[in-house]
Amino acid sequence: MISNSDYEEKLIKQQQQEIQDKNFLIDIAIGYTKSIALSIALKYKIPQLLEEKSKSCKELSNILNVNCDYLYRLMRSLSTIGVFIEDELEDGVFRNSRLSKLLTNSNSDSWVNNVYLQSHPNVIQSFMYLEKSIECGISQGMTSQGFTSAWELFEKDKQLKTHFHNTMTCFTSEEIKTILKYIDFNQYKTIVDLGGSSGELLKSIAKSSRGELVESFINFDLPLVINQNKTSYGPATINNNNNKDGADEIDSRYSEVASDFFGDSEYPRADCYTLKFIFHMFNDDKVLTILEKISKSIKPNGKVYVFDHIVQPKNEPSAPFYFDLQMVLNFNGRERSKNEWRSVFEKSSFKIDTILILSDSKRMSVIELSLK
Numbered sequence: 001m002i003s004n005s006d007y008e009e010k011l012i013k014q015q016q017q018e019i020q021d022k023n024f025l026i027d028i029a030i031g032y033t034k035s036i037a038l039s040i041a042l043k044y045k046i047p048q049l050l051e052e053k054s055k056s057c058k059e060l061s062n063i064l065n066v067n068c069d070y071l072y073r074l075m076r077s078l079s080t081i082g083v084f085i086e087d088e089l090e091d092g093v094f095r096n097s098r099l100s101k102l103l104t105n106s107n108s109d110s111w112v113n114n115v116y117l118q119s120h121p122n123v124i125q126s127f128m129y130l131e132k133s134i135e136c137g138i139s140q141g142m143t144s145q146g147f148t149s150a151w152e153l154f155e156k157d158k159q160l161k162t163h164f165h166n167t168m169t170c171f172t173s174e175e176i177k178t179i180l181k182y183i184d185f186n187q188y189k190t191i192v193d194l195g196g197s198s199g200e201l202l203k204s205i206a207k208s209s210r211g212e213l214v215e216s217f218i219n220f221d222l223p224l225v226i227n228q229n230k231t232s233y234g235p236a237t238i239n240n241n242n243n244k245d246g247a248d249e250i251d252s253r254y255s256e257v258a259s260d261f262f263g264d265s266e267y268p269r270a271d272c273y274t275l276k277f278i279f280h281m282f283n284d285d286k287v288l289t290i291l292e293k294i295s296k297s298i299k300p301n302g303k304v305y306v307f308d309h310i311v312q313p314k315n316e317p318s319a320p321f322y323f324d325l326q327m328v329l330n331f332n333g334r335e336r337s338k339n340e341w342r343s344v345f346e347k348s349s350f351k352i353d354t355i356l357i358l359s360d361s362k363r364m365s366v367i368e369l370s371l372k
C-alpha cells in the first residue's frame with residue numbers, strides 16, 4: 001500500500017526532476033550563444049586587454065573601435081557564466097576571472113588553443129549545415145562555406161591552422177605517458193608517424209627510454225604542415241648528460257617527409273607505423289587506401305598502431321559529444337565503435353592483434369595491427 005505521504009514525496013521528486021530536465025534542455029538549446037559570445041571575446045583579445053588591470057567598456061570599445069553599449073552587453077552576459085567579472089561597485093568595469101585568465105595563455109603547448117579552435121566562427125558555422133548534410137548524405141560543413149576541405153580553410157586562416165596543430169601537440173604531450181606505458185618502441189628500427197603534425201609524438205618517443213634503441217623516426221605530413229614546423233616548433237632533441245652546460249643535443253635520428261597520404265609516392269619503408277587521430281578524419285574508403293599503401297611499404301613482422309577514439313557502448317558518454325559530428329562536417333570522417341573499426345580492418349590486408357581501451361586516456365584507445 002502506498003501511503004498519501006509516500007505518494008506526495010514521489011510526486012515532488014518527479015516534478016523536481018522535470019524542472020531539472022527542462023532546464024537541461026534549455027541549456028542544450030542555447031549552447032550556441034555561449035560559444036559565439038566567447039568566440040567574439042577571443043577575437044577581440046579581451047582577456048589579453050584585461051591582463052594588466054581592469055578596464056571600463058568605454059576604454060575597451062575605444063581600443064577596439066566598436067559600439068560601447070553592445071560590447072557592455074556581451075561582457076555582462078559572459079560575466080554571468082564566469083568569463084570576466086564585472087566590478088562590484090562600478091557598472092561597466094570588467095576584470096579577468098579565473099576562466100578568462102586561462103585564455104590569456106596561447107602558448108603552443110596550451111590546451112587553450114582548443115578553446116580558440118572549437119569556438120572559431122567557421123567551425124561553429126559548419127554545424128549550420130548539419131541538416132543539409134543529413135538530408136543529402138554528403139558532408140556540407142566546409143563545402144557550403146566555400147572551402148574544399150578544412151585543410152583549405154587552414155591554409156587561408158593561418159591563425160586557425162596554428163590553433164589546430166597546437167591543440168594536437170598539446171593532446172599528444174598529455175597522452176604520451178600513457179602511450180609509453182603500454183608500448184615499448186625499442187623493438188623497432190624505423191618508426192613512421194603518418195600525419196605526425198608538429199612531430200610531438202616521435203620527439204617524445206625518441207627522448208624516452210622506450211625509444212632509445214630506435215634508429216630512425218620519420219614524421220610524414222602535408223607540405224604545408226612540414227614547412228610550418230621549421231619555424232613554429234623546435235627540433236627533436238636528446239638529453240645529453242655529457243654536455244657541461246646541460247643543454248640538449250639535436251637528435252639526428254628524427255626527420256620529416258612532406259607528402260600526401262593519397263599521392264603517388266610510396267610511404268617510407270618501416271617496421272612500425274603510427275597513426276594518431278588520423279583515421280577518424282577519413283571515411284572507410286580512404287582508411288582502406290592508406291592501409292593498402294602501408295601494406296606495400298611495411299617490413300615483414302611490422303606493426304601498425306592506430307591511436308584513435310573508440311565510441312563506447314550505446315548511450316554512454318564516450319568521445320566528446322561533438323567529435324563525431326565535427327568529423328563528418330569538417331573532414332567527412334567518422335568516430336568508430338569497436339564493431340565499426342573491426343568491419344573496416346576486415347576489408348584490409350591487416351588483422352587486429354590487440355585493442356587496448358586506455359583507462360587513463362579519456363580520449364584515446366590503441367589498436368595494434370599486423371599483416372594477415
Ligand SMILES: C[S@@+](CC[C@H](N)C(=O)[O-])C[C@H]1O[C@@H](n2cnc3c(N)ncnc32)[C@H](O)[C@@H]1O
Pocket residue numbers: 168169171172194195196197198220221222225259260261262275276277278281
Ligand atoms: C588530427 S591531426 C593529428 C595530428 C597528430 N597525429 C596528433 O595526434 O597530434 C591530423 C594530421 O594529419 C595530417 N594530414 C591530413 N591529411 C593528410 C594527407 N592527405 N596527407 C598527409 N597528412 C595529412 C594533418 O596535416 C594533421 O597534421
